[in-house]
Amino acid sequence: MPHRRWHARLRAARDAGAAVLVISEDLDEVLSLADRIGVMNGGRCCRRVRLPR
Numbered sequence: 197m198p199h200r201r202w203h204a205r206l207r208a209a210r211d212a213g214a215a216v217l218v219i220s221e222d223l224d225e226v227l228s229l230a231d232r233i234g235v236m237n238g239g240r241c242c243r244r245v246r247l248p249r
Contacts, residue, residue, distance in 0.1 A: 203229060 206229055210216050220226050226233060227247070235243040 199225075 203225075206216050206218065210229070210231070216229075218226060218229055231247055231249055233245045233247065234241045235245075
């Protein structure tokens with residue numbers, strides 16, 4: 197399934213109040229989908245950020 201269709205499904209689930217976990221190295225992709233980001237380093241969450249919508 198093309199990325200844009202997956203992204204639309206993820207956004208719809210997020211907007212419906214579901215928790216959605218996306219793991220990606222593509223920061224632009226993450227920023228387009230997320231309202232919160234957790235940054236991991238060495239297997240530990242070292243930073244959490246809430247993004248403005």
